[in-house]
Amino acid sequence: xxxxxxxxxxxxxxxxxxxxxxxxxxxxxxxxxxxxxxxxxxxxxxxxxxxxxxxxxxxxxxxxxxxxxxxxxxxxxxxxxxxxxxxxxxxxxxxxxxxxxxxxxxxxxxxxxxxxxxxxxxxxxxxxxxxxxxxxxxxxxxxxxxxxxxxxxxxxxxxxxxxxxxxxxxxxxxxxxxxxxxxxxxxxxxxxxxxxxxxxxxxxxxxxxxxxxxxxxxxxxxxxxxxxxxxxxxxxxxxxxxxxxxxxxxxxxxxxxxxxxxxxxxxxxxxxxxxxxxxxxxxxxxxxxxxxxxxxxxxxxxxxxxxxxxxxxxxxxxxxxxxxxxxxxxxxxxxxxxxxxxxxxxxxxxxxxxxxxxxxxxxxxxxxxxxxxxxxxxxxxxxxxxxxxxxxxxxxx
Numbered sequence: 253x254x255x256x257x258x259x260x261x262x263x264x265x266x267x268x269x270x271x272x273x274x275x276x277x278x279x280x281x282x283x284x285x286x287x288x289x290x291x292x293x294x295x296x297x298x299x300x301x302x303x304x305x306x307x308x309x310x311x312x313x314x315x316x317x318x319x320x321x322x323x324x325x326x327x328x329x330x331x332x333x334x335x336x337x338x339x340x341x342x343x344x345x346x347x348x349x350x351x352x353x354x355x356x357x358x359x360x361x362x363x364x365x366x367x368x369x370x371x372x373x374x375x376x377x378x379x380x381x382x383x384x385x386x387x388x389x390x391x392x393x394x395x396x397x398x399x400x401x402x403x404x405x406x407x408x409x410x411x412x413x414x415x416x417x418x419x420x421x422x423x424x425x426x427x428x429x430x431x432x433x434x435x436x437x438x439x440x441x442x443x444x445x446x447x448x449x450x451x452x453x454x455x456x457x458x459x460x461x462x463x464x465x466x467x468x469x470x471x472x473x474x475x476x477x478x479x480x481x482x483x484x485x486x487x488x489x490x491x492x493x494x495x496x497x498x499x500x501x502x503x504x505x506x507x508x509x510x511x512x513x514x515x516x517x518x519x520x521x522x523x524x525x526x527x528x529x530x531x532x533x534x535x536x537x538x539x540x541x542x543x544x545x546x547x548x549x550x551x552x553x554x555x556x557x558x559x560x561x562x563x564x565x566x567x568x569x570x571x572x573x574x575x576x577x578x579x580x581x582x583x584x585x586x587x588x589x590x591x592x593x594x595x596x597x598x599x600x601x602x603x604x605x606x607x608x609x610x611x612x613x614x615x616x617x618x619x620x621x622x623x624x625x626x627x628x629x630x631x632x633x634x635x636x637x638x639x640x641x642x643x644x645x646x647x648x649x
Contacts, residue, residue: 255406256292257285259393263293266391267336267367275356275386278371279378280395281506281531282445283422286371287340289395294336299367300327301336306344314351321355324366334365342381343372343453349381356389373449379504380453396568397506397532400642411639415561416544418534430543437538442466442507449505461486462498469499469508469528470539474559474588476581478525499526506531509567514578514590527579529563536560555606558638559588562602562628565642566591575648585615590623596649597623603630624649 259278266276278286287305294301302324306312317339324337342348352370359366370390372378382390398419403409407424409417417427420441426433446463456462464486468477477485479492502508510526530536536557537547547553566577566589575593580586586608589600597620601613617623626646627635636646 254292255402257289257395257398257402259289259395260292260296263289263369263393264296266393267293267297267299267369272334272367275352275368275370275390276393277378277382277390278369278393278395281397282373282449283420283441284395284397284506285421286373286395290338290340290369290371293369294338297336299334299336300331301338302327303336303338303340305340307341312341312345314345314347317345317348317351318355325359325364328365334367336367336369338369338371340371341373342370343378349385352381353385353389356386394568394571396571397564399565399568399644400639401644412544412548414642415533415557416537416547418532418537419564420532420534423534434538434541437534442535442538445505445507450501454501456498456501458494458498461494462501465495465498466502466508467539469502469510470530470535472528473508473530473533473536474528474556474563476525476527476579507535509577511563511577511579511589514580514587514592529567530560531567532564533557533560552606555604558604558629559602561642562600562638563589566600566648569644569648573648580616581612582615582619585612587612587616590616591648593649598626598648599623600626600628602628603632603635 263276263278266272278290280286294303302320304320309316320339321337324335327335342352345351356368370378398406398421400411400414403414403419403424406421409424413427417423417433420437422440423433423436426436446466450456450462451459465482468482468485479495482495483492496510499508499510503510507530509529509531511529512526542553547557563577570577570591575591575596578590578592579588580590580599587599588602591598591600599613599616599620613625613627617625626648628641629635629638640646
C-alpha cells in the first residue's frame with residue numbers, strides 16, 4: 253500500500269462531513285504531493301466524484317471550468333446524493349476565483365450537495381485568488397515539505413540522509429546519485445517554481461535579481477544578512493524595497509523565508525535585517541554545489557544544515573498550528589528561533605556543533621521570563637534530542 257500522509261485522512265474526514273459548508277483548498281509548495289493526497293482521499297471516499305485538472309486541457313478557461321462544474325451538478329441530480337468535485341491546477345484558469353465564487357454561491361442558494369476540493373501547484377496564484385474573492389468560503393489544508401518521520405517511513409532515509417536531501421518525495425529515487433539528485437532539484441523543482449509559480453504570476457521587473465536572491469539566500473540559510481550586504485553580493489542592481497518584495501514572493505512560493513527579529517513592537521520587527529531560512533534543507537544544499545561528504549566534514553556548514561532543518565520544521569508546523577516564527581538578537585546575544593502566538597512564547601536554541609555566542613537564551617529569558625525554553629541537541633541538562641524534535645515529539649508551547 254502506498255504511503256499516506258496525515259493530510260489524506262484530514263481531507264477525507266472533512267469531505268465525509270454531512271454538511272460540508274466550506275470548500276477545501278490544498279495549498280503548498282510544488283512537488284510536495286498535493287495531487288497524490290487528493291487521489292488517495294478519493295480512493296477511500298464513499299461519495300461519487302468528478303475530478304479534473306486544468307493541466308489536461310490546452311486552454312483552460314472560464315467556460316471550461318463552468319462546464320466541468322455543471323458535470324458535477326448533473327451527477328448530484330442523477331445520484332440524489334452528495335458528489336465530490338476536484339479541480340487541480342485551478343490557478344491555470346484565468347479569473348478562476350471569480351468564477352468559483354459565482355458557482356459556489358449559486359449552489360449554496362439552491363441547496364446543492366456539492367463538496368468542492370481545489371488545489372494548485374502555484375501557491376502564490378492560489379492564495380491571491382483566495383484573498384481577492386473567496387473570503388469566508390474555504391478552509392486551507394497545507395501540504396508542507398515532508399518531515400523526517402515521513403521520509404524515514406516512506407523512503408528509508410537515515411537521519412543524515414534527511415538532513416541533507418530534505419523532504420521532496422519526487423527527489424527520493426535519486427539520492428544514491430548526488431549529481432542526478434542535484435539536477436532534479438534544480439530542473440524539476442527550483443527553476444519551475446521560480447519561472448512558473450513566481451515570475452508568471454507576479455510583476456517582477458528584475459527576474460535575474462530574484463533568482464540571484466534565492467541562490468544567495470538558500471546558501472546562507474540560517475544566517476543573517478542585512479539588505480545592504482545582500483545588495484553588495486549581487487551583480488544585478490536593486491534596492492532594499494525591491495529585495496524585500498522579492499523575498500516575500502519567494503516566501504509565499506514556499507522557497508525562502510526572511511525571518512524577522514522578534515520584538516514586542518511590530519514596527520521594529522518589520523524593519524530588522526532578515527535571517528534567511530530555506531523551507532527545506534534540499535534547497536540550501538542544491539544551491540551550494542557541495543557534496544554530502546563536504547558538508548559532513550565541515551562542522552560550521554553542517555551546523556547551518558542542522559539549524560536550517562530545525563527552522564524548516566518550525567515553518568511547516570507554523571502553517572498547521574498558526575504561530576509565528578522569528579529569531580532574536582540583542583547586541584552579541586542571540587536566540588536561534590522564537591515562536592509566538594496570541595498567548596504563548598517559546599525560545600529555541602539549537603546546539604548544532606558550530607561556534608556561537610553564549611548567553612543568548614539567558615538574556616532573552618531575562619526580558620521575557622514567561623517564555624518556554626527549548627534547547628535542541630547537545631548534552632546540557634534538559635536538552636531534547638534533535639531526532640526527537642524533528643519527529644514532532646517535543647511540545648513547542
